[in-house]
Amino acid sequence: xxxxxxxxxxxxxxxxxxxxxxxxxxxxxxxxxxxxxxxxxxxxxxxxxxxxxxxxxxxxxxxxxxxxxxxxxxxxxxxxxxxxxxxxxxxxxxxxxxxxxxxxxxxxxxxxxxxxxxxxxxxxxxxxxxxxxxxxxxxxxxxxxxxxxxxxxxxxxxxxxxxxxxxxxxxxxxxxxxxxxxxxxxxxxxxxxxxxxxxxxxxxxxxxxxxxxxxxxxxxxxxxxxxxxxxxxxxxxxxxxxxxxxxxx
Ligand code: SAM
Numbered sequence: 738x739x740x741x742x743x744x745x746x747x748x749x750x751x752x753x754x755x756x757x758x759x760x761x762x763x764x765x766x767x768x769x770x771x772x773x774x775x776x777x778x779x780x781x782x783x784x785x786x787x788x789x790x791x792x793x794x795x796x797x798x799x800x801x802x803x804x805x806x807x808x809x810x811x812x813x814x815x816x817x818x819x820x821x822x823x824x825x826x827x828x829x830x831x832x833x834x835x836x837x838x839x840x841x842x843x844x845x846x847x848x849x850x851x852x853x854x855x856x857x858x859x860x861x862x863x864x865x866x867x868x869x870x871x872x873x874x875x876x877x878x879x880x881x882x883x884x885x886x887x888x889x890x891x892x893x894x895x896x897x898x899x900x901x902x903x904x905x906x907x908x909x910x911x912x913x914x915x916x917x918x919x920x921x922x923x924x925x926x927x928x929x930x931x932x933x934x935x936x937x938x939x940x941x942x943x944x945x946x947x948x949x950x951x952x953x954x955x956x957x958x959x960x961x962x963x964x965x966x967x968x969x970x971x972x973x974x975x976x977x978x979x980x981x982x983x984x985x986x
């Protein structure tokens with residue numbers, strides 16, 4: 738996948754300024770309602786396909802998962818917008834393009850098992866669940882993890898398993914993983930996650946402080962191959978990641 742396809746600076750950030758004030762009530766009422774499905778199709782065309790995501794399984798998954806179910810009621814109208822949204826507890830659901838690009842970079846398929854660190858709303862887990870065999874996802878904030886699990890159950894994603902805890906140590910009972918996706922940023926790659934990658938498995942992880950690099954790490958017989966994708970801005974990884982700060986990567 739040539740890097741130039743992702744030439745924009747993708748921002749999976751927290752702060753969405755002025756969301757509450759952007760509605761225009763009168764004209765909304767005059768227009769015929771646009772269905773969530775048609776907003777989703779538009780989102781995929783304009784934000785995902787047009788920006789270079791090509792993997793048909795990823796595109797299909799983004800067309801299928803009802804993103805509006807993973808946001809708070811007050812943001813439902815913004816669910817298919819080209820930006821992240823708050824999900825409570827100071828956390829966010831990532832921009833749709835970032836979800837799609839990270840999923841494509843993971844390079845996983847129907848037989849694979851994936852670990853996600855940072856369940857958040859559960860949306861990324863649902864996108865993965867459309868593509869792979871099993872998804873194990875860990876969330877450190879209990880209320881978020883429980884809410885995500887509830888929505889995933891309502892939508893009958895039976896192949897997603899949510900755990901409340903610190904994802905720094907991974908989920909060794911279900912390792913090795915063909916893919917590991919990390920949606921909160923540590924300032925170094927946690928060694929336990931590298932250890933839990935299957936041979937030729939990939940980890941997609943934002944690394945750094947403030948503005949981060951999205952790294953794709955592949956486990957090969959010769960060691961870990963490292964590729965840098967583009968700049969992103971994720972919430973910091975908390976828990977053990979903050980104690981094991983070595984800033985070296
Ligand atoms: N993937 C999510 C989604 O689809 O909504 C978005 C994730 S949000 C950008 C990052 C999440 O990582 C937050 O919910 C945060 O609480 C969680 N997080 C931060 N540090 C963590 C850790 N050490 N272990 C597990 N989750 C963590």
